[in-house]
Amino acid sequence: MSSYKCPVCIKVSNTPLDLARHMIGRGDKEHRDWIASKGFKYSELLTMQLSSFGGEGYRAISEVLERETKVK
Amino acid sequence: MSEKYSVIGKNVHRVDGTEKVTGTAKYTFDIVLPNMLYGKILRSPYTSAKIVSIDTSKAEKMEGVYAVVTAKDTIHKKQGIWRRFPELCDEEILCSTKVRYIGDPVAAVAAIDEYTAEEALNLIEVEYEPLPAVYSQLEAIKEDAPQVHDGVELNINVTRHIEWGDVDEAFKECDVIREDHFVCSSQAHMCMETHCAAASYSYDGKLTVWASTQASYYTQVLLAGMLGMREGDIRVIKPPVGGGFGGKFELDSAQFCAALLSKKICRPVRIVLTREEEFTATKRRTPIVYTSRIGAKKDGTILAKEIRGITDGGAYTGMGATALYLTGFFSSFPYKYPNYRYDGYRAYTNTEPTSAMRGFGAPQAVFVGEQQIDLIAKDLGIDPIEIRRINGMVPNYEVPGQAFIQSCGLHQCLDKIDNYIKGRGKLPANRGIGVAAYGFMSGGIFNWFDTPYAFSSAIVKLSIDGKVDLFTGACDIGQGSDTTLSMITAEELGVKLSDIRIHAADTAICPADLGAWGSRETLMNGNACKMAAADAKRQIIEFAAAKMGVNIVHDLDIRDGWIYLADRPERKVSYYDIVREAIRGRDGETIIGRGHYTPHRKGMISPAYSFGVQAVEVDVDPETGKMKLINVVTAHESGTVINPIGITGQLEGAIMMAGGYALCEDQPMDQGKILNPSLADYKVIRSLDMPKTEIIEVDTYEPEGPFGAKEAGEGLTNPTAGAIANAVRNAVGVTITSLPITPEKIFMAMQEKKAKEKKAK
Amino acid sequence: MIKDFEYFGPKTLNEALVLLDKYRDDYKIIAGGQSLIILLRQGLLQPENVIDIYGIKELDYIKSDGKKGLKIGALTTHREIEYSDLMKGSFKVLSEMEHLLSTPQTRNRGTIGGNISHGDPAGDPAPVLMALGANVKLASVAGERILDMEKFSVDYFETAMEHGEMLVEIELPAPPPHTGAAYTKFNIIASDMATVSVASCVTLAADDTCTDVRIALGAAAPRPMRAKAAEAILKGKKITDALLKKAGQAASEEAEPVSDISASEEYRRELVKVLTARVTKEAMSRAKAG
Amino acid sequence: MLKELKLTINGQPYELSIHPRTLLVEVLREQLGLTGTKRGCNEGACGACTVVMNGKSVKSCSVLALSANGAEITTVEGLAKGAELHPLQKAFLDYGAYQCGFCTAGMLMSCKGLLNMFPNPTSDQIRDGIDGNICRCTGYNSIIRAVEAVSRGDYKETK
Amino acid sequence: MQIDGKFVVKGKINDVWAMVLEPGTLASCIPGAEKIESTDNKTYNCLVKQSVGPITVKLQFVVVLTEITPPTYVKAVGRGEALGKLGTFGIDLTVHLAEQAGGCCEIDYKADVIMVGKLATFGERIMRAKVKSVGDQFTQNLEKKLKEKTGS
Structure with missing residues (x-):
C-alpha cells in the first residue's frame, strides 16, 4: 500500500485526499505556502470547501499530492 | 432501610435555599469592603483601531479618583484558557496597541464611587486610528480581508477535523442524499448577575478576589499569569453566583481590572459590569454556518454524514475554540453514523468574542442534525421516530476513535415520546409537533488548560460531633452543585444532609477543580466527593470494627447515623459516638477523607453521556407567521437522579433558554456593533410566553458516575431549537434553516411556498 | 449615571x-x-x-362625565384603568389594552398621561384613544386648551404640548349605540413593545351598515396614526370579509413603517394588513353584541 | 443639593438626606444596606429590583427615591416574620422555585404584590403577575407551582 | 444602517458637482447643521444638532473626501462623536453623478451610518427611524437647493 507524506510536516496519509484534507485543515503558514507554490489560492479552496460538497477544494490539491508526495 | 438510598433521589431543600429566599445570600455584586473603591472600565468604541496614545492625566487629577490603569501598568502578557497552545493565548484584556472589537478594554479607573469613576472615564483621552475591520466569518477567510491578529493570515484561528469510515465510498451506496445549509445565530448568556469582582491586594503582597465566576481555579491561575504573581499568593473566593451558563469561566475584564487597580494602590476595588457591557463586552454563543450532507439507504439506515462548519470566533480565542471541537463531535450525535466527516474552521472577526455557552456547540449541531434527519425521513417516507430508532445510539456503543458510550437510554426515551405523540391524536390545523433527539457529555476529558491537578478533588473533615465539612472546588452557579455534592457525600457517609456543611470554590481552602462547565460537576466532582466520603468512612469503620469486636468476615456500613453489620443490621453503634471516640483514639487527629477524580481510558471527549428526546408542540398563525410554544415534553435519562427538583429546574430552565435561542434571542449586528445591547431590545422568554413542560424520567445507571449519576444540565438545551424547527415544518410545511425562527421568517417562507404552489398549478 | x-x-x-x-x-x-x-x-x-407631578392627587381619577363619556385624570395609573369598573361597553377595550401594556410593575407605577406624553409611537394607549375619539386637555398658567388626540402626537417622542404646558385629562366621548372597539398588538414576547398595533372602533346602524369607523395604528409611523383610507373603504357599507381585506390593504399602504431589528418595513405592512382586518372584525362583532 | 426623604421600610421609619438623582434601589442597597433587593439591568426591564410600595409591586430602579417620600415599602428582608418564613418563601423552597437566586427577591416581591391584589390567584393571574421578572434559570414553571400552592392555602401565614 | 436614494435635478453635471462640494450648500442642506467649514478642499469640520423628541444631541465630526473623480464620483468618510460622551458616530458616503438627457443630472447616493454608545442604546428602533428621516430631509433639501440654483 502506498502512502503520502506531507511535504512540510510529519503527517503521513494513506490517500492523497486525506493528505489534502490535512493540508487545508492545518492551514498554517507552511502548509499554505506550499499550496500557494502550486498555484492555488488557499482561501478559494477553503471557501469552495465550505460552500459546496464533493470536496472540490480537497480534490484539486489531492491531484497534485498524488503526483508529488507518494512514498513507497 | 428498605429504600436503596437515604438521601439520593429525595426532594430536598437546596443547601443554599433559605439564604436565597430571604435575600441574605451575599453575591459578589453585594460585597462592600471597608475602604473599598469602585471601578469602571473604558472600552473601545471602534471595531478595529490602532491606539495612538492614551492620556490619563486629567482623570488622575480628578477629585475622588485614586488610580487609573492602562496596558502600561500590566506585565504585557496575553491570556487564554487553552494554555497548551501559546499562540491561542491572544487576549491582553487591557489593550496596548490595538483594539479589536467594540468593547475591548483600554483603561480602568478606581474612584470613591461609581459616579466619580464614570465621570473620570470621560476624562481619559484616547487617540485612535481606525483600521479596516471584518465582521463575518465568511468574509474573514478571504484573501484580502483585514487581519484581526497580526500574523494570523486569513484570520483562521483554529481548525478541527474528525473522520471515521470511508465517507466518499459510503455516499456512493446511498439511495437518498441530502445537502442542506444552516445558519446558527449568536445568543447572550444574560446572567441575572452581570460579571463582577471585588479585589483586595494587601501590603504583604497577597491578593484576595471575590468573583462571580464558574471556575475560581481558572481565575486564580490566569490572574497569577497576567499579574506576574505566584498562584499561591492569590485567593479566589466564589460567593453565590447569579448565573453563569458558560459566560463566567474565563478571566474577565472585571476580575483583571479590579485586581490590577487594587494591586496599584493596596485598596479593595469592586467592579460591576453594566448590563450594556455584559451584552457587548463579555462573551457570547458561537454563531456557526454549516453545510451538511447526509445519505441513507431506502430502509432508513444512515450510511454517511459529512458536515462543514465555520464559526465566528469574534476577536479572541478564549475557550471558544472548544465550541468548534464540540460542534463537530455532537454533529454525530446521537446516531450510529458508520462513516462520518467533519471539517471545522474558526475565524477571527472584529466582533465581541464568542465562547462557551450552555451546550457549547451542541445546540447548533442538534439544530442542524435533527432538522436534516427529519428531512431525510420525509424524503424516504419514514416516520421521524422510526428513523431515529433505526439509527439511534445504544448502550456500549463506541463512536469510532472518539468516545465510548456505556449507559444510553435513547431508545426508551424514543418509546416514551412516541407514545406521547400518538396519545395527542390528530392536531388542529396549523399545529405541529416536532421532535429532536440529543445526547450530551458529563464533563470534558480534554486538558487544554494544562492543569497538573486532578480534574476534581474533594476533602471531607469530620468534627468531633460527627458533623461534616466538605471542601470542594466545584462551583455552584445556581445549578445546584453544592446541594448535589452534599447529597452524594451524605449518602456515602451515611449521615443526614443537614450534617454536611459545604465550603466550595475558595481556592485557599478547597482543592482545585476545573469548575462548572461541560456538565462536569455531578459526575466528576461527585466522584471525588464520594471518594473523599468513602475515605473518611473507611477510617471510622476501621475504628468501629475494632470497637465492636466483629468477626473479620463481616462488612460494616453506615446509614442514617448508624454503623452496622451489612448482613446483620440489628448489630449497630451510633456513628456520632464512634466519630468522637475515633478521634480521641487516634491521638486527637482530625479525621480527613480525600478523593480525586480524573477520567482515564474513557475516550477523547467525556467519561459518560446522557440522552433524551424532546417533543415540542407549536401553533402557527398562518396569516402572520407568529408561532406560539404550546407544550414541551422531554423524555430524559441522566442515570441515577440525585436531586429530582434540581433536574426539573434544569430542564425547565433549559427550555426557557433554548426556546429563546429558537424564537427570539439574537444579537444582530451592524458593522460589528451589537444593535440590541439592552434588555428592552434583547428579548428573552418571560412567564407569559413559557410553554407548559412535562418531563418523563427514564431510568438508567451509569457505571462511571457517582451512584450511577451523570449529566443533567447542559444537554437539555440541545434539542429545543431543532424540535421547534421540525414542529414548524409539521404545522405549516416550511423549513426554516436559520436561527432565530422569527415570525417574519416563517411568514416569508410561507409566502414563498404559496407562490411556488401557485406556479406549479 | x-x-x-x-x-x-x-x-x-x-x-x-x-x-x-x-x-x-x-x-x-x-x-x-x-x-x-x-x-x-x-x-x-x-x-x-x-x-x-406624581403626588398631584387631584389628577388621579376616572369618572363618568354624566353623558356616558369618561374623564380620566392624567395621573391615573395603568393598573387603575385595567381594573376600573367604569371600563364597560366599548370602553372595555381600554382595560384590555392596559392589560397588554408592559409588565405589572410598570402598570402599577406608570400613568396614562405619562405614557402618551412620552410620545413613543409604539405606545399602547394612543391608538386606542384615537380610535375612541378621545380629546386631551392641556393646562398651563395661561389656561387650558383641548386637543384632538390625533393632533397630540406629532413625531417620534414629540407631542403638541408646548413648554409650560402639561397634560391633565383625557376625555372620552360617549359612544353611540351599537359601537364596539378592539385592540390588538403584535409582538414576539408578550410584555414587549408593539411591533405593530391596531385599534379599531366600529359603529353600526340597525341594519348593520357601518355608520362610523375609526382605525388607528401604532408603531407603523413616526406617530400613532389614523388609517383614514381604510376607514373610507368601510364607512357607509355593510362590512364583509372582502371589504375588511381591502381595508387592511389600504391601511398597509397608508402606513409609514420603517425597518428595524424587530421587523422589516415589508413585514410591518403585512402585519398592518392582517391586524387591521382582524381587529376591525372583532370590533364589529362587539358592536353587534352591544 | 441634598434633600430630605422620609420612608417606612419593612415597618421601620427612616429619615435620610439624599441627592435628588438617587433612585429608590440605591437608597435601599447602598444607604441602608438592604442588599437582598438586586439590580439586574438598571433599565426597568428585568424586575430583580422589585419591591412592594404602598401595597403594589414596583421596580425600584425606575422610581426616584424622592418620589417615594412618605411611602411604605416592603423588601425581601421584610417578608419573613423573625425566624418564621413567609408562605411564599416556604413554597419557593419546597418547589425549588429558584436556582441562582439573583432574581428571587424581586420575584418574591412581585408575587407578594400579586397576592395583595388577588389573595387566591389563578395560574393565568400568576403568569401575568410575574411577567415583569426575568428568571434565567428556572423557566418560571416551578415558581408558578409554588405560588399556586400558596394560593391553594397549602401554607398558612403565622399571625 | 444604510440610507440610499437617487433624484434628478436640472443642470449640467459640472455645475451640480461644484455645488455639491461647496460647504455652504451642504451646510444648508443637512438638517440641524450649525457649522460646516472646509479646512482644505477635502476636509470638512461639521457640527450638527439633532433632536428626537426631548433628546438633543450635538454631533461633531470631520468629513474627509477620500476619493474624488470629478464630476461623477465622490466618496466621503465621516468620523466624530456626540458631545457629552454620548457615543461615536461614523458615516461612509458615496455619491454618483450621471449626466442625463435634457440637461439633467442624476444624483445617486448611498450612506452607511454607524453609531456606538449611549446614543445607539437609546433604541435602535428610534435611531434608525430618525436617521432615515434625516436622510430623507437632506435629500429633499439638497434637491430643492440644487433646483433653486440651477433654476429648474
Whole structure:
C-alpha cells in the first residue's frame, strides 16, 4: 500500500485526499505556502470547501499530492 | 432501610435555599469592603483601531479618583484558557496597541464611587486610528480581508477535523442524499448577575478576589499569569453566583481590572459590569454556518454524514475554540453514523468574542442534525421516530476513535415520546409537533488548560460531633452543585444532609477543580466527593470494627447515623459516638477523607453521556407567521437522579433558554456593533410566553458516575431549537434553516411556498 | 449615571403649573417615570430641574362625565384603568389594552398621561384613544386648551404640548349605540413593545351598515396614526370579509413603517394588513353584541 | 443639593438626606444596606429590583427615591416574620422555585404584590403577575407551582 | 444602517458637482447643521444638532473626501462623536453623478451610518427611524437647493 507524506510536516496519509484534507485543515503558514507554490489560492479552496460538497477544494490539491508526495 | 438510598433521589431543600429566599445570600455584586473603591472600565468604541496614545492625566487629577490603569501598568502578557497552545493565548484584556472589537478594554479607573469613576472615564483621552475591520466569518477567510491578529493570515484561528469510515465510498451506496445549509445565530448568556469582582491586594503582597465566576481555579491561575504573581499568593473566593451558563469561566475584564487597580494602590476595588457591557463586552454563543450532507439507504439506515462548519470566533480565542471541537463531535450525535466527516474552521472577526455557552456547540449541531434527519425521513417516507430508532445510539456503543458510550437510554426515551405523540391524536390545523433527539457529555476529558491537578478533588473533615465539612472546588452557579455534592457525600457517609456543611470554590481552602462547565460537576466532582466520603468512612469503620469486636468476615456500613453489620443490621453503634471516640483514639487527629477524580481510558471527549428526546408542540398563525410554544415534553435519562427538583429546574430552565435561542434571542449586528445591547431590545422568554413542560424520567445507571449519576444540565438545551424547527415544518410545511425562527421568517417562507404552489398549478 | 438636578414635588396642579412657568427653559416633568428614568440614566436627558407631578392627587381619577363619556385624570395609573369598573361597553377595550401594556410593575407605577406624553409611537394607549375619539386637555398658567388626540402626537417622542404646558385629562366621548372597539398588538414576547398595533372602533346602524369607523395604528409611523383610507373603504357599507381585506390593504399602504431589528418595513405592512382586518372584525362583532 | 426623604421600610421609619438623582434601589442597597433587593439591568426591564410600595409591586430602579417620600415599602428582608418564613418563601423552597437566586427577591416581591391584589390567584393571574421578572434559570414553571400552592392555602401565614 | 436614494435635478453635471462640494450648500442642506467649514478642499469640520423628541444631541465630526473623480464620483468618510460622551458616530458616503438627457443630472447616493454608545442604546428602533428621516430631509433639501440654483 502506498502512502503520502506531507511535504512540510510529519503527517503521513494513506490517500492523497486525506493528505489534502490535512493540508487545508492545518492551514498554517507552511502548509499554505506550499499550496500557494502550486498555484492555488488557499482561501478559494477553503471557501469552495465550505460552500459546496464533493470536496472540490480537497480534490484539486489531492491531484497534485498524488503526483508529488507518494512514498513507497 | 428498605429504600436503596437515604438521601439520593429525595426532594430536598437546596443547601443554599433559605439564604436565597430571604435575600441574605451575599453575591459578589453585594460585597462592600471597608475602604473599598469602585471601578469602571473604558472600552473601545471602534471595531478595529490602532491606539495612538492614551492620556490619563486629567482623570488622575480628578477629585475622588485614586488610580487609573492602562496596558502600561500590566506585565504585557496575553491570556487564554487553552494554555497548551501559546499562540491561542491572544487576549491582553487591557489593550496596548490595538483594539479589536467594540468593547475591548483600554483603561480602568478606581474612584470613591461609581459616579466619580464614570465621570473620570470621560476624562481619559484616547487617540485612535481606525483600521479596516471584518465582521463575518465568511468574509474573514478571504484573501484580502483585514487581519484581526497580526500574523494570523486569513484570520483562521483554529481548525478541527474528525473522520471515521470511508465517507466518499459510503455516499456512493446511498439511495437518498441530502445537502442542506444552516445558519446558527449568536445568543447572550444574560446572567441575572452581570460579571463582577471585588479585589483586595494587601501590603504583604497577597491578593484576595471575590468573583462571580464558574471556575475560581481558572481565575486564580490566569490572574497569577497576567499579574506576574505566584498562584499561591492569590485567593479566589466564589460567593453565590447569579448565573453563569458558560459566560463566567474565563478571566474577565472585571476580575483583571479590579485586581490590577487594587494591586496599584493596596485598596479593595469592586467592579460591576453594566448590563450594556455584559451584552457587548463579555462573551457570547458561537454563531456557526454549516453545510451538511447526509445519505441513507431506502430502509432508513444512515450510511454517511459529512458536515462543514465555520464559526465566528469574534476577536479572541478564549475557550471558544472548544465550541468548534464540540460542534463537530455532537454533529454525530446521537446516531450510529458508520462513516462520518467533519471539517471545522474558526475565524477571527472584529466582533465581541464568542465562547462557551450552555451546550457549547451542541445546540447548533442538534439544530442542524435533527432538522436534516427529519428531512431525510420525509424524503424516504419514514416516520421521524422510526428513523431515529433505526439509527439511534445504544448502550456500549463506541463512536469510532472518539468516545465510548456505556449507559444510553435513547431508545426508551424514543418509546416514551412516541407514545406521547400518538396519545395527542390528530392536531388542529396549523399545529405541529416536532421532535429532536440529543445526547450530551458529563464533563470534558480534554486538558487544554494544562492543569497538573486532578480534574476534581474533594476533602471531607469530620468534627468531633460527627458533623461534616466538605471542601470542594466545584462551583455552584445556581445549578445546584453544592446541594448535589452534599447529597452524594451524605449518602456515602451515611449521615443526614443537614450534617454536611459545604465550603466550595475558595481556592485557599478547597482543592482545585476545573469548575462548572461541560456538565462536569455531578459526575466528576461527585466522584471525588464520594471518594473523599468513602475515605473518611473507611477510617471510622476501621475504628468501629475494632470497637465492636466483629468477626473479620463481616462488612460494616453506615446509614442514617448508624454503623452496622451489612448482613446483620440489628448489630449497630451510633456513628456520632464512634466519630468522637475515633478521634480521641487516634491521638486527637482530625479525621480527613480525600478523593480525586480524573477520567482515564474513557475516550477523547467525556467519561459518560446522557440522552433524551424532546417533543415540542407549536401553533402557527398562518396569516402572520407568529408561532406560539404550546407544550414541551422531554423524555430524559441522566442515570441515577440525585436531586429530582434540581433536574426539573434544569430542564425547565433549559427550555426557557433554548426556546429563546429558537424564537427570539439574537444579537444582530451592524458593522460589528451589537444593535440590541439592552434588555428592552434583547428579548428573552418571560412567564407569559413559557410553554407548559412535562418531563418523563427514564431510568438508567451509569457505571462511571457517582451512584450511577451523570449529566443533567447542559444537554437539555440541545434539542429545543431543532424540535421547534421540525414542529414548524409539521404545522405549516416550511423549513426554516436559520436561527432565530422569527415570525417574519416563517411568514416569508410561507409566502414563498404559496407562490411556488401557485406556479406549479 | 444620572446627572443631578433640582427636584420639585408639587402637590397641586396649580403649584405644578407655576413651576413649569418658572423653569420654562429647562425642566422635565416626571410622572410614573417608567420611560423617563431610563433616558436620564443613559445621560440622554440632563435637565436642570425635574418636576415630579406624581403626588398631584387631584389628577388621579376616572369618572363618568354624566353623558356616558369618561374623564380620566392624567395621573391615573395603568393598573387603575385595567381594573376600573367604569371600563364597560366599548370602553372595555381600554382595560384590555392596559392589560397588554408592559409588565405589572410598570402598570402599577406608570400613568396614562405619562405614557402618551412620552410620545413613543409604539405606545399602547394612543391608538386606542384615537380610535375612541378621545380629546386631551392641556393646562398651563395661561389656561387650558383641548386637543384632538390625533393632533397630540406629532413625531417620534414629540407631542403638541408646548413648554409650560402639561397634560391633565383625557376625555372620552360617549359612544353611540351599537359601537364596539378592539385592540390588538403584535409582538414576539408578550410584555414587549408593539411591533405593530391596531385599534379599531366600529359603529353600526340597525341594519348593520357601518355608520362610523375609526382605525388607528401604532408603531407603523413616526406617530400613532389614523388609517383614514381604510376607514373610507368601510364607512357607509355593510362590512364583509372582502371589504375588511381591502381595508387592511389600504391601511398597509397608508402606513409609514420603517425597518428595524424587530421587523422589516415589508413585514410591518403585512402585519398592518392582517391586524387591521382582524381587529376591525372583532370590533364589529362587539358592536353587534352591544 | 441634598434633600430630605422620609420612608417606612419593612415597618421601620427612616429619615435620610439624599441627592435628588438617587433612585429608590440605591437608597435601599447602598444607604441602608438592604442588599437582598438586586439590580439586574438598571433599565426597568428585568424586575430583580422589585419591591412592594404602598401595597403594589414596583421596580425600584425606575422610581426616584424622592418620589417615594412618605411611602411604605416592603423588601425581601421584610417578608419573613423573625425566624418564621413567609408562605411564599416556604413554597419557593419546597418547589425549588429558584436556582441562582439573583432574581428571587424581586420575584418574591412581585408575587407578594400579586397576592395583595388577588389573595387566591389563578395560574393565568400568576403568569401575568410575574411577567415583569426575568428568571434565567428556572423557566418560571416551578415558581408558578409554588405560588399556586400558596394560593391553594397549602401554607398558612403565622399571625 | 444604510440610507440610499437617487433624484434628478436640472443642470449640467459640472455645475451640480461644484455645488455639491461647496460647504455652504451642504451646510444648508443637512438638517440641524450649525457649522460646516472646509479646512482644505477635502476636509470638512461639521457640527450638527439633532433632536428626537426631548433628546438633543450635538454631533461633531470631520468629513474627509477620500476619493474624488470629478464630476461623477465622490466618496466621503465621516468620523466624530456626540458631545457629552454620548457615543461615536461614523458615516461612509458615496455619491454618483450621471449626466442625463435634457440637461439633467442624476444624483445617486448611498450612506452607511454607524453609531456606538449611549446614543445607539437609546433604541435602535428610534435611531434608525430618525436617521432615515434625516436622510430623507437632506435629500429633499439638497434637491430643492440644487433646483433653486440651477433654476429648474
